Amino acid sequence: MGTPVLECRDLTVQFKTNDGIVAAVSHLNLAIKRGECFGIVGESGSGKTQTSLAIMGLLAENGIASGSVKLNGREILNQSRAVLDSIRGNEMTMIFQDAMSSLTPFMRIGEQMCEGLIRHKGYSESQARARVLEALEMVRIPAAARRYKQYPHEMSGGMCQRVMIAQALLCKPSVLIADEPTTALDVTVQAEILEILAGLKRHTDTSIILITHDLGVVAGICDQVAVMYGGRIIEHGLIEDIFYKSHHPYTAGLLASIPTIKMDPSEDLAAIPGQPPNLLNLPAGCHFSPRCRRRFERCDKSLPELRRIAPDHTSACFLGT
Amino acid sequence: MNPPLLQVDQLRVHFPIETGGFLRRTYTPLKAVDGVSFELQAGEALGVVGESGCGKSTLGRAILRFVHMTQGRVVWMGQDLAGLNKSQMKGLRREMQIVFQDPLSSHNPRMTVGSIIGEPLTVFKPEIGKAARETEVQAVMRDVGLSPEIANRYPHELSGGQCQRVGIARAMILKPKLVICDEPVSALDVSTQAQVINVLRRLQREHGVALIFISHDLSVVRHLCQRILVMYLGHLMEIGTRDQMFDQPRHPYTQALINAVPIPDPRLQRAKPRVVVTGDLPSPLEPPSGCVFRTRCPYASQVCIKRIPELEVVADGQKVACHHWRENKSLVFGTT
Numbered sequence: 001m002g003t004p005v006l007e008c009r010d011l012t013v014q015f016k017t018n019d020g021i022v023a024a025v026s027h028l029n030l031a032i033k034r035g036e037c038f039g040i041v042g043e044s045g046s047g048k049t050q051t052s053l054a055i056m057g058l059l060a061e062n063g064i065a066s067g068s069v070k071l072n073g074r075e076i077l078n079q080s081r082a083v084l085d086s087i088r089g090n091e092m093t094m095i096f097q098d099a100m101s102s103l104t105p106f107m108r109i110g111e112q113m114c115e116g117l118i119r120h121k122g123y124s125e126s127q128a129r130a131r132v133l134e135a136l137e138m139v140r141i142p143a144a145a146r147r148y149k150q151y152p153h154e155m156s157g158g159m160c161q162r163v164m165i166a167q168a169l170l171c172k173p174s175v176l177i178a179d180e181p182t183t184a185l186d187v188t189v190q191a192e193i194l195e196i197l198a199g200l201k202r203h204t205d206t207s208i209i210l211i212t213h214d215l216g217v218v219a220g221i222c223d224q225v226a227v228m229y230g231g232r233i234i235e236h237g238l239i240e241d242i243f244y245k246s247h248h249p250y251t252a253g254l255l256a257s258i259p260t261i262k263m264d265p266s267e268d269l270a271a272i273p274g275q276p277p278n279l280l281n282l283p284a285g286c287h288f289s290p291r292c293r294r295r296f297e298r299c300d301k302s303l304p305e306l307r308r309i310a311p312d313h314t315s316a317c318f319l320g321t
Numbered sequence: 322m323n324p325p326l327l328q329v330d331q332l333r334v335h336f337p338i339e340t341g342g343f344l345r346r347t348y349t350p351l352k353a354v355d356g357v358s359f360e361l362q363a364g365e366a367l368g369v370v371g372e373s374g375c376g377k378s379t380l381g382r383a384i385l386r387f388v389h390m391t392q393g394r395v396v397w398m399g400q401d402l403a404g405l406n407k408s409q410m411k412g413l414r415r416e417m418q419i420v421f422q423d424p425l426s427s428h429n430p431r432m433t434v435g436s437i438i439g440e441p442l443t444v445f446k447p448e449i450g451k452a453a454r455e456t457e458v459q460a461v462m463r464d465v466g467l468s469p470e471i472a473n474r475y476p477h478e479l480s481g482g483q484c485q486r487v488g489i490a491r492a493m494i495l496k497p498k499l500v501i502c503d504e505p506v507s508a509l510d511v512s513t514q515a516q517v518i519n520v521l522r523r524l525q526r527e528h529g530v531a532l533i534f535i536s537h538d539l540s541v542v543r544h545l546c547q548r549i550l551v552m553y554l555g556h557l558m559e560i561g562t563r564d565q566m567f568d569q570p571r572h573p574y575t576q577a578l579i580n581a582v583p584i585p586d587p588r589l590q591r592a593k594p595r596v597v598v599t600g601d602l603p604s605p606l607e608p609p610s611g612c613v614f615r616t617r618c619p620y621a622s623q624v625c626i627k628r629i630p631e632l633e634v635v636a637d638g639q640k641v642a643c644h645h646w647r648e649n650k651s652l653v654f655g656t657t
Binding site for chain 2: 043044140142156157158159186187188189190191192194195213214215216217219220239240243253254255257258259260261262263265268269270271272273275276
């Protein structure tokens with residue numbers, strides 16, 4: 001097994017706001033092995049993006065992170081800018097939902113892609129160029145040499161996302177965080193991007209954290225999945241545990257609300273009623289209880305902790321206790 | 322059969338695009354919609370599916386005359402819309418409404434939810450008075466699953482799903498015969514998306530309103546629409562009933578769209594054949610010769626380069642524009 005590539009212990013992210021302190025992420029633990037794809041799933045406001053920003057050291061100014069994040073055994077949480085700069089874009093990279101606006105609009109694609117290699121790996125410009133062209137071909141960008149000279153606005157959203165992935169992989173990072181990489185894209189392009197990520201998993205030993213609100217997206221490539229709600233992980237397990245033996249009613253609800261091609265179209269979708277919780281005013285007891293169809297007395301009184309229900313499978317729900 | 326509610330005949334929308342340099346300015350037509358025809362019955366839900374840039378939103382807007390059509394006819398209950406002047410068109414607008422994709426930016430941020438939903442009434446039925454208007458606003462809010470208590474809030478205080486319900490309530494308050502929904506759930510979380518789809522399903526069932534539902538996601542369309550129209554680069558590729566399109570899709574593009582929907586089941590998803598259609602939509606300013614889909618089509622041959630495929634009848638109600646649909650019977654993309 002060996003030590004995990006990335007390990008978060010008791011990671012908590014709080015924000016100072018005018019309305020008081022908001023805990024966006026509470027006591028989160030996760031460990032990712034080499035070459036593994038780890039899915040983090042949840043609705044907007046569940047804390048999945050803040051988790052990744054805290055790992056990357058990219059929290060907003062009013063954000064405070066506590067706990068521990070270790071990359072290859074080395075503590076990286078709340079480190080100095082200089083330390084983080086040597087890690088980010090090198091050992092650990094991130095791609096965002098809006099690829100078009102994550103690229104610098106006034107630099108040619110090739111130029112901005114070479115930056116990291118020259119800075120982190122000490123490549124010469126021509127070495128960097130050769131490596132970048134190779135990377136562009138790996139993410140199936142046709143006519144890479146022509147694209148190399150173009151600006152981001154000359155490319156489609158799917159093309160920009162592929163450039164982002166290529167750029168993120170140039171320095172052969174240990175961890176790639178992909179935050180909703182396909183949400184703004186057409187289904188056909190989404191399928192292609194997921195295919196590229198799956199290929200990455202097969203051919204490199206970069207670990208991927210895939211953040212999404214759609215369990216359908218993680219089904220194809222993830223090995224482990226953590227489901228977040230109200231800033232906490234409420235269920236965590238191997239992909240098969242989550243899809244075939246889900247324990248938490250919220251996970252089951254998320255699965256049931258995906259329209260699929262096999263479902264009977266004459267029936268209503270099984271939507272989860274209600275709205276995601278307000279983090280400033282979390283419900284007492286289990287945060288999901290106001291929307292839960294299976295809640296009972298105890299759920300309104302105390303907050304369930306994650307507990308082991310099978311090897312490698314934990315759930316924060318009182319059902320079955 | 323009753324005369325259709327809406328008849329669209331060879332609709333073309335071309336936008337003139339400035340090309341060439343400053344001194345040699347020329348205009349090239351961008352053919353956003355190029356010869357699309359279909360009919361819509363009262364109370365029916367039609368899904369219009371395709372990737373971004375295929376012209377599906379422009380089609381919806383051209384029907385409502387938000388954009389000028391270059392050619393073709395749009396006939397609403399036997400009446401050709403092209404011949405109408407502004408005030409006649411305004412009278413018809415209460416019968417056709419639209420819900421936009423972006424739930425937040427399609428509402429005026431300075432208006433309360435109640436006044437946003439009630440605005441169509443102040444425009445079209447000013448005579449009914451404030452009290453009656455408020456009663457109607459409350460009724461329609463309940464109808465779309467919004468609590469009338471939030472009528473005094475502003476759009477930024479609502480979640481995405483609630484904002485989209487406000488958009489639907491505003492469209493429904495005049496009891497229209499047709500609502501065009503332009504990607505109304507694409508910006509929402511999966512769980513909220515399901516709620517909004519269920520609301521639309523119920524409105525169609527209970528109020529008999531016809532829907533044109535524009536989306537890039539076939540799995541969503543399947544849950545809402547009785548018939549589906551697939552567009553690519555301004556052209557109609559295939560049209561048919563829901564069952565025809567999912568059980569026997571004839572066009573390779575329809576098949577690719579079905580294949581691209583991720584299956585929320587790890588074993589099935591991983592066993593699924595690889596996607597064959599790759600790459601991006603070609604530039605609509607220089608569409609490929611012959612069949613516009615040929616540059617991404619795995620079955621493209623010489624005839625596809627030379628001739629534009631005609632829309633052929635495959636079965637009762639199903640039509641496809643592909644030279645090779647007869648050979649392409651088996652589901653090469655594997656939809657199961």
